[in-house]
Amino acid sequence: MSATPRRGFLVGTGAFGATALLTGCLANDPPQQQPAAVAAGGDNAAPGPQVTIGFSAPAADHGWMAAMTTNARAQAEGLPDVTFRATEGGTDVNQQIAQVETLINEQVDVLVILPADGKALTDVARRATEAGIPVVNVDRVFDSPDAYRVWIGGDNHGMGVNAADHIAAELRRRNIADPVIAEIAGTDSLPLTQERSAGFREGLARHGMRVSRRVAADFTAESGERQATNLLQAAAHLDAVWNHDDDQGIGVLAGIAAAGREDFFLVGGAGSRDMMDRIKAGDGVVQATVLYNPSMCSSAISLARLLAQARGMSDLAEHEVPRSITTYSAVVTRANVDQYLDVGFAS
Amino acid sequence: MNEQTLTPVDTQPSRLGSWWARADIRLIALVLVLVGLCVVGYATRPDAFLTEGNISTVLRLAAAIGVVSVGMTFVISAGGIDLSVGSMVALCSVWMTTWAAQSYGVVVMVVCALLVGTGCGLVNGLLVAYGRVVPFIATLAMMASARGLAERISGRQTQVVDVPAFGAVFQADLLGVPVLIWIFAAVFAGGWTLLNRTTFGRRTLAVGGNAEAARLAGINVRRHTALVYALAGLCCGIAAIMVVARTTSGASTNGLFYELDAIAAVVIGGTLLAGGRGSMTGTVIGVLIFTTLSNVFTLNNLETDVQNIVKGAIIVLAVLLQARTRRRSSFS
Numbered sequence: 081m082s083a084t085p086r087r088g089f090l091v092g093t094g095a096f097g098a099t100a101l102l103t104g105c106l107a108n109d110p111p112q113q114q115p116a117a118v119a120a121g122g123d124n125a126a127p128g129p130q131v132t133i134g135f136s137a138p139a140a141d142h143g144w145m146a147a148m149t150t151n152a153r154a155q156a157e158g159l160p161d162v163t164f165r166a167t168e169g170g171t172d173v174n175q176q177i178a179q180v181e182t183l184i185n186e187q188v189d190v191l192v193i194l195p196a197d198g199k200a201l202t203d204v205a206r207r208a209t210e211a212g213i214p215v216v217n218v219d220r221v222f223d224s225p226d227a228y229r230v231w232i233g234g235d236n237h238g239m240g241v242n243a244a245d246h247i248a249a250e251l252r253r254r255n256i257a258d259p260v261i262a263e264i265a266g267t268d269s270l271p272l273t274q275e276r277s278a279g280f281r282e283g284l285a286r287h288g289m290r291v292s293r294r295v296a297a298d299f300t301a302e303s304g305e306r307q308a309t310n311l312l313q314a315a316a317h318l319d320a321v322w323n324h325d326d327d328q329g330i331g332v333l334a335g336i337a338a339a340g341r342e343d344f345f346l347v348g349g350a351g352s353r354d355m356m357d358r359i360k361a362g363d364g365v366v367q368a369t370v371l372y373n374p375s376m377c378s379s380a381i382s383l384a385r386l387l388a389q390a391r392g393m394s395d396l397a398e399h400e401v402p403r404s405i406t407t408y409s410a411v412v413t414r415a416n417v418d419q420y421l422d423v424g425f426a427s
Numbered sequence: 428m429n430e431q432t433l434t435p436v437d438t439q440p441s442r443l444g445s446w447w448a449r450a451d452i453r454l455i456a457l458v459l460v461l462v463g464l465c466v467v468g469y470a471t472r473p474d475a476f477l478t479e480g481n482i483s484t485v486l487r488l489a490a491a492i493g494v495v496s497v498g499m500t501f502v503i504s505a506g507g508i509d510l511s512v513g514s515m516v517a518l519c520s521v522w523m524t525t526w527a528a529q530s531y532g533v534v535v536m537v538v539c540a541l542l543v544g545t546g547c548g549l550v551n552g553l554l555v556a557y558g559r560v561v562p563f564i565a566t567l568a569m570m571a572s573a574r575g576l577a578e579r580i581s582g583r584q585t586q587v588v589d590v591p592a593f594g595a596v597f598q599a600d601l602l603g604v605p606v607l608i609w610i611f612a613a614v615f616a617g618g619w620t621l622l623n624r625t626t627f628g629r630r631t632l633a634v635g636g637n638a639e640a641a642r643l644a645g646i647n648v649r650r651h652t653a654l655v656y657a658l659a660g661l662c663c664g665i666a667a668i669m670v671v672a673r674t675t676s677g678a679s680t681n682g683l684f685y686e687l688d689a690i691a692a693v694v695i696g697g698t699l700l701a702g703g704r705g706s707m708t709g710t711v712i713g714v715l716i717f718t719t720l721s722n723v724f725t726l727n728n729l730e731t732d733v734q735n736i737v738k739g740a741i742i743v744l745a746v747l748l749q750a751r752t753r754r755r756s757s758f759s
Contacts, residue, residue, distance in 0.1 A: 146583040296731050300680035305673050310725035313481045330585050334675040426584050
């Protein structure tokens with residue numbers, strides 16, 4: 081993996097040689113992902129007719145998105161009756177539309193689409209459906225129910241509510257009256273961020289609390305560090321912080337460590353392995369994380385297989401796969417972290 | 428502040444006297460904007476704004492983008508543009524934090540960042556100078572491929588630094604001031620001296636002002652252009668070290684939009700986008716303006732979208748102001 085990308089850069093630049101030899105050849109051994117395999121119950125596990133699953137997701141530009149693709153692949157590889165046909169993630173919506181068109185032309189049995197933008201991909205998903213290919217829509221929902229057979233995704237609003245409930249309970253346990261609560265949101269222009277924030281606000285309001293300070297980062301470690309640093313300057317004292325995303329959380333924690341602050345506890349979001357390890361260790365500010373877990377993409381592959389094989393979910397009384405499934409944003413704390421370590425993704 | 432200028436407009440005599448007086452006016456305007464922001468910051472949060480901790484925070488946040496902007500000032504002064512700085516920061520940060528580099532320790536990590544940065548910058552420079560590729564295109568290509576390579580190397584995962592010595596050096600304080608701020612100051616001082624006090628600087632401005640004239644004057648324009656881009660790459664390597672020190676990790680998402688922030692800072696700082704005139708001090712004040720803006724907004728718990736609107740307004744204002752001073756001086 082290290083040799084090929086290196087080649088282009090070495091042309092004409094002798095200066096590179098030394099570094100490359102020192103690190104390039106030996107480096108680049110990223111930590112192994114923890115693919116989240118979902119155990120199928122009942123006779124769902126029994127092999128069925130051979131099916132081809134087409135998969136399309138946006139470019140994996142950070143840990144959570146990378147884990148979505150990795151999980152899908154791992155799940156498919158574990159199913160002997162599935163042929164997995166993935167397209168390489170693109171950076172823009174047009175590219176993803178083209179990828180889905182390719183998969184339609186190849187006449188895969190079922191499509192799993194995680195759209196970069198649900199609205200923009202609705203049309204091509206509808207065309208797939210019309211061409212007789214059922215579509216499993218993951219996470220960002222299409223504009224029209226005609227465009228998909230099954231939707232599976234996370235609960236952004238519920239994520240905010242559960243974070244609020246946990247924080248309120250913890251503050252009450254610590255006997256803190258009139259707490260100062262801060263929120264480090266993700267990219268503000270995304271509906272998912274707005275839903276998370278709304279859920280958090282409403283959840284706190286039910287406990288008679290409110291968000292005192294709010295900043296928005298961009299789901300990257302760097303932006304998390306920048307926003308956390310400014311936030312900690314702005315507030316001399318904090319009681320609790322909810323950070324929407326564990327990828328940006330790496331930066332947030334760096335900012336907190338640099339400021340040397342320990343006056344509050346932090347609740348994360350998404351459920352990365354790193355955060356779970358910190359929760360388990362229990363010696364820092366990280367106290368919990370609210371799941372929005374990429375294991376949903378593993379489940380999407382299982383659902384796609386059952387759809388293509390015209391089977392239902394054996395644990396349910398229904399003959400068919402349900403129309404929509406919302407994953408639960410459980411709060412992972414020190415008490416239950418061991419139960420969730422298997423779905424913790426590498427950020 | 429003493430700034431070098433070589434454009435014909437600036438060498439004409441004017442009511443304001445010699446050229447450095449006009450350079451002063453530009454800088455004074457920028458300083459006034461910065462002071463204005465500080466006044467707003469102090470007026471709204473007297474308890475938090477002018478504290479030692481907050482000033483140190485602003486400077487540390489400005490450090491990485493400031494160092495990148497110093498490199499960008501050279502490139503733009505020489506009549507070029509570098510769109511790849513953000514991607515180069517990402518690539519350097521990832522390269523220096525891959526596990527093998529980390530296992531060789533802090534020195535190898537730092538050397539990696541500097542070499543990779545310089546190397547990428549040199550590739551840009553060679554493409555522009557000897558390959559005759561337009562700077563916009565050459566660096567656009569680097570912008571895409573360096574980010575891609577960073578994603579490839581990191582597996583799109585954030586590479587956390589596990590070398591205690593690295594943190595001990597780059598997150599430490601020296602004489603009560605964070606090491607990062609020292610590095611930022613050193614790079615600025617070095618950049619200022621190089622641009623204003625050396626043959627290299629004079630040649631940079633000459634190449635940017637009129638490449639043909641510079642060639643006839645005996646300057647090896649191609650070699651000089653290549654060196655200027657390599658210098659910008661080196662700055663990206665230094666910035667990557669700073670970003671890694673701040674975030675304790677290397678990621679392919681590091682340095683997003685640095686090219687735009689750096690170009691904005693350089694242009695409002697008074698460096699001509701067409702080349703031939705460069706103001707290192709202006710650039711650094713530009714960076715400080717944007718960083719302070721974001722700090723003041725966060726202190727007052729304001730939304731980020733409003734912050735972006737104000738940022739845009741400041742860019743337009745500063746450039747309009749400079750256009751006015753330039754017109755006045757050339758018409759007088």
